[in-house]
Amino acid sequence: MEDFNSDEHEPFDSRVAKYLSRRLNPQTGRAQAAFRSAATGPSARQPTSPHRRRWFGGAAALAAAAALAMVMVLGQRRPEQGPARVVEPSPAVVRLPPTLLDDELGKQPTPVPGEVHVEQAAVTARAQPGVVEELVRYRTLDEGIVVIDGRRPVRKLRRQWLERVTWIDEASGARLVRIVPREELVYVGIPVN
Amino acid sequence: MPSVYHPATRRETALEPAVDEPSDDELVRRVQAGDREAFAELIRRFERPALAVAFAVLADGEAAGDAVQGAFVRAWQKLADLRRPERFGAWLCGIVRNMARDEKRRCRRELRVRAEVSAVAGRGGEPDPAAECSRKENDQQLAAALAQLDELSRTAVTLRYYEGLSSKDIGGLLELSPAAVDMRLLRARQFLKERLT
Numbered sequence: 001m002e003d004f005n006s007d008e009h010e011p012f013d014s015r016v017a018k019y020l021s022r023r024l025n026p027q028t029g030r031a032q033a034a035f036r037s038a039a040t041g042p043s044a045r046q047p048t049s050p051h052r053r054r055w056f057g058g059a060a061a062l063a064a065a066a067a068l069a070m071v072m073v074l075g076q077r078r079p080e081q082g083p084a085r086v087v088e089p090s091p092a093v094v095r096l097p098p099t100l101l102d103d104e105l106g107k108q109p110t111p112v113p114g115e116v117h118v119e120q121a122a123v124t125a126r127a128q129p130g131v132v133e134e135l136v137r138y139r140t141l142d143e144g145i146v147v148i149d150g151r152r153p154v155r156k157l158r159r160q161w162l163e164r165v166t167w168i169d170e171a172s173g174a175r176l177v178r179i180v181p182r183e184e185l186v187y188v189g190i191p192v193n
Numbered sequence: 194m195p196s197v198y199h200p201a202t203r204r205e206t207a208l209e210p211a212v213d214e215p216s217d218d219e220l221v222r223r224v225q226a227g228d229r230e231a232f233a234e235l236i237r238r239f240e241r242p243a244l245a246v247a248f249a250v251l252a253d254g255e256a257a258g259d260a261v262q263g264a265f266v267r268a269w270q271k272l273a274d275l276r277r278p279e280r281f282g283a284w285l286c287g288i289v290r291n292m293a294r295d296e297k298r299r300c301r302r303e304l305r306v307r308a309e310v311s312a313v314a315g316r317g318g319e320p321d322p323a324a325e326c327s328r329k330e331n332d333q334q335l336a337a338a339l340a341q342l343d344e345l346s347r348t349a350v351t352l353r354y355y356e357g358l359s360s361k362d363i364g365g366l367l368e369l370s371p372a373a374v375d376m377r378l379l380r381a382r383q384f385l386k387e388r389l390t
Contacts, residue, residue, distance in 0.1 A: 012385070012386055
């Protein structure tokens, strides 16, 4: 089989290469950011030995059982209202990693008109004694185009988080659960001619 | 005789470090010993190939980015399981493929809405609407042709055309011989050319 050099490439090859670059280059850097967030954030988890993972697996299974109830809390508790802000369109959005408990959580919340992104993420175990599990669920609702300042059309996105942290005291079996809902409005600028 | 595409900027050993840099398996051992920065270096080396692998499954850049960032976090958490550090690339590609397939199942509806949002957000940025229309049409044809390839051939194509990997490197990631990679690339290129030219 011949190994042709670059002089013999055709526009077809260039077209395929450009097509892939246009789609994938904006995504570079996200993995690094996600890793930094996962490795240094409050829910960081080091690579674990099989023994530790079995223990964490049990804790995760317990947490999964409680997770469905937690989802219901989202609709019942009044969330903290975060500040609204305007951002310019950007293809690079750093998200938390997909959940390890997709199968256990199973059901997504009832689809909402205009919902653009729903994820639940990060069942993690920390190194500190007693802290066993953290679950973050978040979603983004697209609420359509609005006009701000009387002249700027923007897309209104409502981002909602629900963070649940469970501590278990191994000695007594006591559990402490903290649930923090948060909400943030993001206005994405729409270029106009 | 049809050729296998080799880009002008192709690095013969794109996944092999320079002489003074640690090898992949050395980095893996460092991560297993608790060195986070070593994993950051692995991400720098493998992010683009991982994006190519995910794109071959998802055919959507943003979804591929989602899958890849999740795959690297999962790889970091599971690195203790890797008994053969020299196979890190193939092991990572397996995780990326699985994450991409999960993402595909989970996000069918979401991808559609996301594309619509992107289309709205992008309006006004293209100086020539006719050129933009033509480019989109070409891209759709190319996407449709790529979709007709089997997943393994499509992955080989994206790794070659996006990252310019050698057949040896692609074979290492996909657990194929370089000759098998060449054959797949040759057939895939012929197939795509027939449909696009």
